[in-house]
Amino acid sequence: MAVRLSLPPGRKAVRATxxxxxxxxVLDEHGAVRSTQAADLILPREMxxxxxxxxxxxxxxxxxxxxxxxxxxxxxxxxxxxSERVLVLLTRPLALLRFRAPEYELSADRGVVRWRxxxxxxxxxxxxxxxxxxxIEVRREQGPGPAEVTIHVEVEVANFYPAIAHRLxxxxxxxxxxxxxxIVTHAFLRSLARLDLARSRVGRFERGDPPD
Numbered sequence: 001m002a003v004r005l006s007l008p009p010g011r012k013a014v015r016a017t018x019x020x021x022x023x024x025x026v027l028d029e030h031g032a033v034r035s036t037q038a039a040d041l042i043l044p045r046e047m048x049x050x051x052x053x054x055x056x057x058x059x060x061x062x063x064x065x066x067x068x069x070x071x072x073x074x075x076x077x078x079x080x081x082x083s084e085r086v087l088v089l090l091t092r093p094l095a096l097l098r099f100r101a102p103e104y105e106l107s108a109d110r111g112v113v114r115w116r117x118x119x120x121x122x123x124x125x126x127x128x129x130x131x132x133x134x135x136i137e138v139r140r141e142q143g144p145g146p147a148e149v150t151i152h153v154e155v156e157v158a159n160f161y162p163a164i165a166h167r168l169x170x171x172x173x174x175x176x177x178x179x180x181x182x183i184v185t186h187a188f189l190r191s192l193a194r195l196d197l198a199r200s201r202v203g204r205f206e207r208g209d210p211p212d
Contacts, residue, residue, distance in 0.1 A: 015042040016193035018186055019152075025178050027170050031124070031161050032132075037182060038154040039189035040141075045149045048140065054106050054205040057138070059197040061102055061113040064136060064155075066198040067188045080201050085115060096122050099134065104204075109140045117160060122177070124166035132160040153192060155185050 025035040079086040099115035117132035141150040165173035
């Protein structure tokens with residue numbers, strides 16, 4: 001089930017523009033990856049109060065997982081447990097990535113949902129011991145016009161040690177897994193212009209729990 005937010009009468013569609021830096025993916029000398037993709041969403045200022053809430057931050061997180069499943073035609077999906085989110089390929093034994101349960105932060109101008117990486121087929125053994133993370137950050141910024149607001153959205157993978165780079169080479173990672181990640185993430189960011197948010201599977205903030 002999804003929640004589609006409606007634009008005020010007479011307003012044009014929300015605009016989403018990719019604004020990532022040219023060097024958005026970096027592999028350091030130790031084999032750790034940092035990759036950041038970002039977009040700016042321009043929307044009417046009066047919509048911000050409806051959007052800016054713990055509930056919609058949780059829905060944004062679920063929307064990301066839903067997008068991955070849809071773009072992979074259902075081959076990739078997320079398994080939910082009280083302590084984990086497991087990204088699987090077709091079935092549970094094929095765990096591509098295991099994450100700890102999400103952490104949420106929300107203030108007047110910034111929101112973050114963060115999943116800490118635990119293990120998985122895509123993670124090297126060193127990565128199992130490091131504090132890798134996937135996170136989505138949203139920031140409220142001044143819009144181009146007095147009646148508009150910019151929501152800056154970043155999807156970041158940090159301190160991630162890809163197994164393919166360890167087993168083959170950094171070039172192999174950049175040509176395959178990294179390239180696919182960037183293409184899919186850019187498509188996800190552009191899709192946010194539809195304001196089509198998925199209802200959370202867990203519903204933590206549906207119950208009124210405060211963010212971390």
